[in-house]
Amino acid sequence: MGRIAVLGATGSIGASALDVIARHPDRLRATVLAAGRQVDALVELCRQHRPAHAVIADPAGFAALREGLRDAGLDTHAHCGDEALVALVEGDACDTVVAAIVGAAGLPSTLAAARAGKRLLLANKESLVLAGELLMAAAHEGGATIVPIDSEHNAIFQCLCSLGEQPGDPSRRAPAGVARIVLTASGGPFRGRSRASLADVTVEQAVAHPKWSMGPKISVDSATLMNKGLEVIEAHHLFGVGGRGDEHRIGVLVHPQSLVHSLVQFADGSTLAQLGLPDMRTALAVGLGWPERLDSGVGMLDLLAEGGRLDFEPPDLEAFPCLRLAFDALDAGGTAPATLNAANEVAVSAFLQRRIGFLSIPAVVEDTLAALPAAPAASLAQLHEADRQARRHATQALAGYGQQ
């Protein structure tokens, strides 16, 4: 019986993971559920899935969690805070961890799962952007298997596995014969629009993704194309390609139908791709069942029903500069990706609170990267410091941008 910790259980990926787990009561069980602030939603999930442990990050929610579990007649243990979460992830309450907390807040628990040698279903891409080298090294030393859940990286994982590669082994770098990895991007809700026309787009328009149903932060990241930029850095760490001197081995193609989830090109001229309907339950089922294939509840792809077309176009870096900023941060290395990620989290949060306009997101990120040049980053402490400085600088920079 697989014992699974779902971190970010009240979110979009959390819901998809729990849906797949509930389809396989004979082999999968959610034993730990963790959330940020939504106590009532967490108690309701405990009612449905009856985990042994529930963790709320917000200390203000702890009493309500304990009482909610008691009132529901559940024997689920209530916990609070990062330390408790890390202890549960490391301990024997789970053997598989779905890392689906949003943002840098997910790093401690993701790292703990890697160090403890768990099967790590990694959706929390920000932790790889912030501390990719350390996270991959921790997974290697701890003997963890990483299955990427981001649909593009999950597609690449599947393409590499089909050749007898072992992409779950984090020690494997730049597999022989891989010429290039091409990440596909839907283009988001503003595909085809000019930069000038994006000045007054609303939060509602930005989070209305045409193909995927996701949480608010990643939906805004998809609208700015920062999501694809974070994914380029994520692919670099997971698959050992790209970065300075190796840029040509990671490409991005806009593919509005979101049916081809990414491609791997090989030295012999072969290109393998993974296709499917845009539903994260496929990637989660791959992670939960690998090397077996599990029913995920996702329907079969029918290309004729989908209009019989697969279109591709290059990304527009003029209208969506965040993608260029991410390529530059990967090239600069050191603390630059951590700075990029932290500034972006601050700017996206301000946009969602309607304190800055859409075009101010790349402006704040660019301003922060320019103010805090890349420095070498050998330790977690240095990366945390870079993250902290970038948040401080970006927060100050917000005041200068406003609704432009």
Ligand code: NDP
């Ligand atoms: P959501 O906003 O839907 O969910 C975020 C989850 O994180 C919630 O359960 C939230 O809890 C929890 N959370 C937030 N802060 C903390 C904290 N400090 N401690 C513990 N839990 C916390 O996001 P998504 O599910 O869309 O995305 C999750 C991650 O997966 C992101 O990194 C995203 O980039 C990645 N991802 C998502 C995809 C998708 O399709 N949604 C696709 C690919 C990657 P609460 O709500 O209770 O506050």
Ligand code: MG
């Ligand atoms: Mg993705």
